[in-house]
Amino acid sequence: MLSAVLVAAAAFEIVALAEGVHVALVRPDPPSYAFANALIIEDDETVTVVDTHQSLEAAEALIDEIATLTSKPVAFVINTHWHGDHVYGNQVYRDRFPEVIFIGHRATRAEMLSAGAARLSEELESLPGSIEQRAQWLASGIGPSGEPLDVDLQQRIETSHRLRSDYLEELRELTLTPPTLTFDKELTLKRPGKTIRVIHFGPAHTRGDVVVHLPDDDIVAVGDLLEEGAFPYFGDAYPAGWEKALNGIGALRATTTIPSHGGIVRDPRLLQFHFRLLRSLRHEVEVAILKGLTLDQTKEQVTLSGFVADLPGSEEGVRTAVERMYLEQTEELEP
Numbered sequence: 001m002l003s004a005v006l007v008a009a010a011a012f013e014i015v016a017l018a019e020g021v022h023v024a025l026v027r028p029d030p031p032s033y034a035f036a037n038a039l040i041i042e043d044d045e046t047v048t049v050v051d052t053h054q055s056l057e058a059a060e061a062l063i064d065e066i067a068t069l070t071s072k073p074v075a076f077v078i079n080t081h082w083h084g085d086h087v088y089g090n091q092v093y094r095d096r097f098p099e100v101i102f103i104g105h106r107a108t109r110a111e112m113l114s115a116g117a118a119r120l121s122e123e124l125e126s127l128p129g130s131i132e133q134r135a136q137w138l139a140s141g142i143g144p145s146g147e148p149l150d151v152d153l154q155q156r157i158e159t160s161h162r163l164r165s166d167y168l169e170e171l172r173e174l175t176l177t178p179p180t181l182t183f184d185k186e187l188t189l190k191r192p193g194k195t196i197r198v199i200h201f202g203p204a205h206t207r208g209d210v211v212v213h214l215p216d217d218d219i220v221a222v223g224d225l226l227e228e229g230a231f232p233y234f235g236d237a238y239p240a241g242w243e244k245a246l247n248g249i250g251a252l253r254a255t256t257t258i259p260s261h262g263g264i265v266r267d268p269r270l271l272q273f274h275f276r277l278l279r280s281l282r283h284e285v286e287v288a289i290l291k292g293l294t295l296d297q298t299k300e301q302v303t304l305s306g307f308v309a310d311l312p313g314s315e316e317g318v319r320t321a322v323e324r325m326y327l328e329q330t331e332e333l334e335p
């Protein structure tokens with residue numbers, strides 16, 4: 001389908017990493033909601049895809065893109081965790097490959113069906129209002145801060161209006177499709193010609209994150225456990241566990257790391273940066289707790305100022321991180 005191919009060309013950049021291994025790097029400002037990179041792993045008989053995009057259109061586009069690489073069917077989809085930008089496209093794979101097996105941590109399945117379902121309902125509720133608001137800005141020529149729209153802002157609001165409208169239509173068709181093959185610690189797919197390890201290092205960015213390790217190719221896809229270019233999202237996180245998970249990733253000693261958000265990483269400094277950030281967060285929050293500070297006082301005091309320069313979203317992000325660490329250390333987070 002020509003339109004899908006055009007979408008694919010604009011949404012992803014497909015990069016070969018090793019024999020039979022490609023990454024689909026999402027481009028900035030994609031034409032549909034595609035925010036997380038996908039890994040495409042080919043063995044002698046089938047294809048395994050890691051993460052499936054937020055929009056169904058993007059999932060369709062990636063499947064079309066895979067078809068240009070190989071005629072083998074997608075037999076396995078691995079979800080790194082339950083967030084929508086990693087799993088909403090699952091149903092497209094089920095429709096296109098009825099035999100496909102969805103693999104994820106036990107907690108990912110559970111959270112998709114609970115927190116994931118709740119978040120989907122929230123999105124369905126809030127999107128119409130945000131679309132209507134953009135329509136009003138465009139109709140009145142007055143932008144969100146009361147300023148007259150210039151050409152650039154008008155175009156950005158038009159794009160946002162179109163993306164949100166398309167996305168809302170898709171969400172109305174969405175059936176959450178959770179992993180059907182779940183595990184607790186580690187699962188190894190011994191495929192002909194390719195070994196794929198799926199490893200859970202404990203609760204971290206969410207309760208059930210997994211990394212996908214290709215030992216023969218020295219590649220690891222880490223989901224949202226490492227993030228390039230933005231402050232990590234802690235809204236559902238277990239920060240002390242996250243620190244331990246980073247130790248696990250480091251011990252794999254992979255030379256190529258694929259975070260879901262950002263580019264291909266071959267420099268160990270990204271892992272070191274996240275590790276230092278999490279260690280400082282834990283240390284500073286522990287000190288605050290020992291001093292008897294309340295949660296609100298701790299959020300005022302711990303700013304991680306040495307880590308947040310130039311990282312978008314960090315001010316609110318740090319407050320969330322501190323809150324989650326505080327609750328985790330005072331054992332108020334659900335394990």
Ligand SMILES: [Zn+2]
Pocket residue numbers: 081083205224233
């Ligand atoms: Zn996430």
